[in-house]
Structures are given as structure tokens and as C-alpha cells.
Amino acid sequence: MKHWTKSSWKKYSTHQQPEWPDENKYKKIINEISTYPPLIFDKEAELLKKYLADASEGKNFVIQGGDCAETFIDFNSKSIHDKLKILLQMSVIIAHGASSNVIRIGRIAGQFAKPRSSKSEMRGNTSLPSYRGDAINDIAYDETSRTPNPDRIIKAYHQSAATLNLLRAFTNGGFTDLSKIKEWNENFINNSNTEEKYDEIVKKINESVKFFETIGGYNSNQNMPFKMAEFFTSHEALLLDYESALTHKNNITNKWYCCSAHFLWVGNRTRNIDGSHIEFLRGIGNPIGIKISSSMKTEELLNICNKLNPQNEKGKLTLISRMGSKKINTYLPSLINAIQKEGINVLWMCDPMHGNTYKLKSGYKTRDFDTIMNELESFFSIHHNLGTIPGGIHLEFTGEHVTECLGGTDNIIDNDLRTQYATACDPRLNINQSLELAYRITKLLIKNKENNNV
8 A cells, every 4th residue: 555644645636625716825824724733632532443442342332413514603602512411411311221331422623614516506696606614615695705715724723622622621520410411301301292202211311320329429519420521523524634734643653643533534525435535534543434325335335444444443444324214224234244244343323314304495404303213223223134233323413492304302394494494504403303312212222232132
């Protein structure tokens, strides 16, 4: 295999990169970012890799989730608080309802760039560059806003750093105390029509919390209560100049790590085996995700896995299925069988969001809660039938009461979408839909364990 450097990707075909109007200014800003401190540390990335290796063996379950795209306007402590809160709530439901260790990975502190199907957007007789995320341009539809501006990359770095600082402050403070999260979840149950459906799970969670209180002498005022403080960040590795500027070498191990996030993934539009994104990712020590749609061929997947993880290291690769509920049963089993046959070490996760997006006549893009659940149920069923492990979920959600996805405990219908449709890109599950999803996933995990014990 050819020698790798953090800039060797520039010799390969590159896709989904903005067309910067002032190339000299752009290069100056990238050089400036290369002098900035790392956002994460290599030991944290290695710890996550260990946890993901355990998840691939059924010892952990992974929840990866957050906004479709972070924005500058939505940057405040309450927003970050709410995103962390919903991820913690979901993890407590699954951890204590299904007796499973849960690893939390946020789509946060770096998810500022988005791939687009078209370089331009047409409204009426006006064509402008597509919105590519706040690190590149603004969502407002005018020429100045849509022109790529490299100053925004610096702003994205500083917002990522500030977000990480606040996340660490929250998780190291009293925010992650188990009793507090239990209280939040009880409020959800008491204020919804789901109590009867999830009564057994709630009972099990309460018994589990009581057990920890008993054996640990736990109370929320102690310095060492049972907490869920470990939290990791992730985003799609899209802007390669930015990612390589934040890539550093550990001089003891001689390994390179991209220090913009703990976990990076390559998307459906940039997974070309001979492309620049795969070339960049093959050289870093971080755990890597690969989004897999129904267009992924068996040989292509095997080649990508071997290129990104030639040593077949456990925890290194996560395969994130995003087939859509109508296609997953047709396309996923053969890919799982091929990976198993070749003995390739991977963690399987399901993204039930991106393959189930559609646009209504009203112009709103949406997703249906039941369709999302259908894909998740198929994902678990396929793995059970093949004797493999469903290791996690990858979601787009928010801790707010938005109206972007249909259905769920709020019974959101088409006409409700305009009430609070706030996403910068794709529709997200709101707080109640997310918590209901966590209870439904808990049921799937319990059923999966029961089936495996038969």
C-alpha cells in the first residue's frame, strides 16, 4: 500500500468540497487552523475504539445521535444542555431497561458541513450555491450568504471547542447523576400516553437504580455517585483540509489521529475506494464509520474495509446501515454474510433516518416514526437470523419540541409540521419521539437477548 501522509489525499479525486472564491485567503485560514490546539486527545479516541470493540461482541450498545447539521445561530448553553440531556435519557432507558452498557456518541461539536446532491439550488429564476453547512455558507437565500466564506471555518472550530468545554463541564458536574436522569424520564412517562406500553421497562429501570443506590450507598450529593459521564463526539469527515489541519502525530506510538472529533465517518457520497476521503481516513487511528446504502456492492464494501483497516483491528470500523425500511431486508443480509465469511472485524449499527426521508406536497421534508421503527426492527431481526450482533443506532434528533418527523407519541400529522419546523437540513426526531424510540429499542434488545437464550 502507498505511503500515507496527512496530505496524501490531495493526489486523489476529491468530491463534495466547496468552491472557495478566494483561494489564497482559504489557504491562509487552513494554515492558521493547523496551529490551533486539538479538540480531542488520542487517548480518548483509543478508549472509544475499545468500547466499540466491546460493542461488536455484544458487551456494549452504542447510541450515536444529534443534529443533522449544527448551526451558529443555535449555539447557546440551553441548546447544548438539551442535546446532552436527551442522549443521556435515552441511554439510561436502554442501559437499565435492557441491562446493557451504553456508549454515547454525539453528532456535535463539529457537524458543520453537509454533502449535497447538487452544487446549486434553484428558486424561481434564481440559481445560487447549495447550502453546505454553516462552516461553509449561510442557509439564507441570497448571493452573499450562499457564497462560501472560509472565515466560517474558524468560527466552526471555536464553536466546537466551546461546545466541548461545556459538554465536559456538564458531564463532570452533577448533570449526569443517575437519579436526575431517572426523574426526567419519569416526567416523560407521566406526561404522555405511553405509560401502559412501557410500564415493565420503567419498573425495571427503577429497580436497577435502587440497586445501585443500595450497593453504592449512592445519593446525588456524593462526589462519586454512579454517573454516565463519558461522552464522545463525532461528525462526517467532509472538509479534508480542515480535518488534516487538525491531524497530529503521537510521537510515542507514531500513530496519527484526527483531533477534530473522537469518531469520524465517511458518507454515502464520498466513500469512493479511490477517492480522497478514504485515502485520508485510512491513515488515522480514530475509529471510523462507513455509511452503507442499498447501492453498496459486496466487493466494494470488502475493499473499503481492507483499505481502512488492513490490520483488522477490533473497534476500528463501524458499518452504519442506512438502507430504508423497504430495502434493508433485500440488501443488508448479503453484506453481513460477506463480512462474516471474510472474518472482518466490524461493529454493525443502523441509521434508520436517511433511507426514509421524503418530501410532502407542502414542500416539507419529513420522516415517519413508524417507518423508522420498521427499519430498526428489520435490522435486529436480520442480525438475529444470521447470528450476528446489532451493536448500535445512529439517529438525528433534538432535545426540543420540534415538529419535523411524523407520528410518535405526539401523533404529529402533515399539517403540524409548519408549527415548529426548525432544522437547517434534514428532519429530526423531537424529544418525545426520541424517548419513545429508546423504549422501543429497549424492547428489541430484551427480545434479542431472550431469543439468544432459547
